[in-house]
Amino acid sequence: MTGSVAGRTNGGHGRLGRVLSGLAVAVGCVLFLGGFAWGAVEYLPYTVPTDSMDPTVKAGDRVLAQRISGDQVRRGDVVVFKDAEWGDMPMVKRVVGVGGDKVACCDAEGRLTVDGKAVEEPYVGRTPGGLASTTRFGATVPKGQLFLLGDERGGSLDSRVHLQDQGQGSVPRSSVTARVDAVAWPPSGMVGRPAAFAALPGGVSEPGPVRLLVGAVVLGALLILGGAAYEPVARRLGGARRTGRTGGEVPTGAR
Structure with a gap:
């Protein structure tokens, strides 16, 4: 019974984590692409x-x-x-x-x-x-x-x-x-x-908005990378916790 409750709790945390990671990626894309789009409208590159x-x-x-x-x-x-x-x-x-x-x-x-x-x-x-x-x-x-x-x-x-x-x-x-x-x-x-x-x-x-543009692009990139990294990191940590609970090996009688 205890294991069942723990499983449900971990599953709930996992779903919340996936929702938050997806939200981070979505917001990151808006900031990243929006920053570049704003920059293209606002600024002229010149050599x-x-x-x-x-x-x-x-x-x-x-x-x-x-x-x-x-x-x-x-x-x-x-x-x-x-x-x-x-x-x-x-x-x-x-x-x-x-x-x-x-x-x-x-x-x-x-x-x-x-x-x-x-x-x-x-x-x-x-x-x-x-x-x-x-x-x-x-x-x-x-x-x-x-x-x-x-x-x-x-x-x-x-x-x-x-x-x-x-x-x-x-x-x-x-x-x-x-x-x-x-x-x-x-x-x-x-x-x-x-x-x-x-x-x-x-x-x-007054200074132009270039600092805001760069900040939006950098923050967007960090959110995208952080959100995308959640799933593989969570799987690795989950696997490490399960291995720790079983002592790292499957008992002989269970083979």
Whole structure:
């Protein structure tokens, strides 16, 4: 009688375990596939062709760029854009000025200034003398336009070389298609929002949902693996318990 009750109890536990493992796999599939689907809608993969954004992003890096409209762009954003006067091909640069800004370089300490306020730029690659630009410049950004620089200020072809163009080197906000959030390969983590621009009007943009997407995919994968592993682990443990109760051998009289 006792063995019968124990059998029913173990059977009940087994059924509950199978239900929970199936639920874990189902939820895991939703998170895993949903994370990839959300990422495909939200993000644009892009391979950076040059070192103009070094050291933030290097040539050949694969980045995740969130699809945005031009009116969402803030100072400090690293954006993907395309403009006919810049060669009509996708490019990656950092926004340092928006419509109405007076952007100049360099002040007495070699820093970039926006409306006369110095901007600390720890992301800029080394230049001779530690200057924020190898060439001095000044421009007033027209309304609805963006002034863009590469982080590798020694060799980047950016707004500085287009100062004689209409718009003083700037590009329309509408030319922006995405904002870089992270370097996916080789894995280098998030591309941060520079704190130096936070004090200026409009502040900086909020980080995109890339962390949530990665978290959903990783958690989904763990749930799928854990749920799928339940049945074989439960069978192995059940077999070990039965062997332990019989002493590991079948009694001679029972053969």
